[in-house]
Amino acid sequence: MGVRYVKGDATSPQAKGVKVIAHVCNDVGGWGKGFVLAVSRRWTEPEAEYRAWYRGRAENDFGLGAVQFVQVERYVWVANMVAQRGIRPSRSGPPIRYYALDRALEAVGGKALELSASVHMPRIGCGLAGGRWELVEPLIERRLAKVSVTVYE
Template structure:
């Protein structure tokens, strides 16, 4: 059975051949400006522009927890903007991460990855500013992507 591949490095620079989807978690209030999205925006303008338009026009689209927006950044590189956190601040309702929304988004992402014949690349989604723990997210990635035969690489600094 396939496993998640862990590597050191930058998830915005996947070093494999073929079609690649870079997956990351976004908030549900239209905020783009901290964390991994900064690395994405330094490389490509499209993911941020598409996310902002998706949020702006949310009355007429599927923007919301669990939704996925696939944005083509290069010929063989797509970015998956996945809505997996409620707001941006830790407060009385706990941390912003919403594991059920990440699960739904990963399930939707799997369909796109299979359709494109793509591998999936990500930081430890939902575990930075969203405040989640990898021990809760990793099984979702394994269940929704790896078990369906989708190659997954997780990037980290350590």
Template sequence: MTAIEYVRGDATAPQGKGIKIVAHVCNDLGGWGKGFVLAISRRWPEPEAAYRRWHRERARNDFGLGAAQFVRVSPYLWVANLVGQRGIRTGRSAGVPVRYEAIDAALGRLADEAVELGASVHMPRIGCGLAGGSWEKVEPLVLRRLVERGIPVTVYDFGG
């Protein structure tokens, strides 16, 4: 694969055969309650529980901007919690919470895991919802970190 495949659909119902990783961006506050994470929690309880535990025990682990956590939800499906957002958006003057350098670092960790598992990666336009990012800035990171390493990537735009 030399490009990202864009499809209309639900990233929590990834298409195709083989091992798949559903990737999304989380904040560094331990908050889980708005945006794409709600779709994840409706489908699987494990990613939210693992993320909250990871944050709660952060003094003893790698939780922080740029970190990635991989949670197995079925024999051939994993969810990647990528910490790429500083806090949450509380007002216009605070600026956007997205941190492109953190997304880049987390994508590097995701690439290593995908190669090890022989997995494809499935995601919404990460960092571009509540995090306030721009796909024009995130897409090159996905291309460089994942696609250039030969990892099949599908980006889902929700809706019919």
């Protein structure tokens, strides 16, 4: 299907039908900078669910590569994708973990097909996570090949 690029706000997806808004979260329970602020301005549930998921991590699947799907409106879901190790660059590089993003995008692709949904996102992993779009885009193209994807700039 390919990736479509538009100017706009990923929290206001420009599409009909069911929509999944995908974004990257860190693995240390932090929510308070970057795209998540726009998400929290629109809906309270994604942050509350993420924080609860993090708190209960000893008994759940929270961790790099995991995805939490939060329904925020009748036709809108938010995918909290854990693909960022910590919140600061380290000796090993930026916080983004491409293998975790790849795994998370695979789950998002499956959920989008199950819901017959389109997927919407900012340039995931390339803000605070420090990723490079030329490495992220091929993961999106591979894992979301069967769904309509819109990237908002």
